[in-house]
Amino acid sequence: MSILTAQVIKLTDEEYKLIRDMVYEYCGIYFQEHKKYIIENRLSRRLKQLNFTSFKDYYYFLKYDRKKDEELVEIMNLLTINETYFFRELGQLKHMISVAIPELVKSKSDRVLRIWSAACSTGEEPYSISILLKDSGVLPAGYRVEIYGTDLSQDAVAKAKAAKYRKISFRSTEPQYMKYFREQDAEFTVNEDVRLPVKIDRGNLLLPADTGRYRNMDIVFCRNVLIYFDKESKRKVIENLANALQPQGYLYIGHSETLFGISDAFRMNNFGEGIVYTKK
Ligand SMILES: C[S@@+](CC[C@H](N)C(=O)[O-])C[C@H]1O[C@@H](n2cnc3c(N)ncnc32)[C@H](O)[C@@H]1O
Structure with missing residues (x-):
């Protein structure tokens, strides 16, 4: 197994839809079908930090845990694109x-x-x-x-x-x-x-x-x-x-x-x- 695949936790299509819809409802950012790899790559490390082995468990954590609001804040740090510079446009x-x-x-x-x-x-x-x-x-x-x-x-x-x-x-x-x-x-x-x-x-x-x-x-x-x-x-x-x-x-x-x-x-x-x- 390559180092890269070892780091990523597999995200099923069903889990992708659940997490994508949750992100969309929270902040309006919409990940299209072909963007699954972004969520898979960026959130895998976070799952490991929290000792989750599947995205489904992580989804239930995001939905029901008393720390769910804090975790959504954490997700936004990982999923937003912050590209900017002085005097742009x-x-x-x-x-x-x-x-x-x-x-x-x-x-x-x-x-x-x-x-x-x-x-x-x-x-x-x-x-x-x-x-x-x-x-x-x-x-x-x-x-x-x-x-x-x-x-x-x-x-x-x-x-x-x-x-x-x-x-x-x-x-x-x-x-x-x-x-x-x-x-x-x-x-x-x-x-x-x-x-x-x-x-x-x-x-x-x-x-x-x-x-x-x-x-x-x-x-x-x-x-x-x-x-x-x-x-x-x-x-x-x-x-x-x-x-x-x-x-x-x-x-x-x-x-x-x-x-x-x-x-x-x-x-x-x-x-x-x-x-x-x-x-x-
Ligand atoms: C590409 S940056 C743009 C920065 C700057 N306005 C510029 O033009 O250089 C996009 C920013 O939008 C923020 N963002 C995305 N969704 C947001 C939301 N629902 N509410 C507030 N900020 C959001 C992201 O965190 C990110 O920092």
């Missing part, structure tokens, strides 16, 4: 600075700008936003900014809170922004003044109880996560985000994502380098 970030914020500032009644980076993974997105706000000086004097970053993965959230990054996170970073980091032993820590407006928390975009904590948002980023959802989950998530946004608030989603056939709560605007939605 820069065209949208620049649009936020040069168009969205100046427009919002014209009509705002309070002097607080609220931005939510939903599904922020390890935090590069909310810190990129904070850096650009500071660097551009776009906000008039007397304005306060609140930036929220949330993600389902507890591991990703812990990394986002630590705000320490390796070089790989800077693969698309223009050199002038490196002054917002402190380098030590090949690790880059986000400067305190950039971290200060950013508040990171765990949250499930599918759950109104979690998303309901974010209200009166001026701008929401929800990029590169809708691709993992089916139509029904996308609808629920977008409805939750619409409820969080102010009328005329801005929503940025990933380049390969669309709200077509998902929601009519938004107007679509093509700004050349990308698309932005505004709440009706």
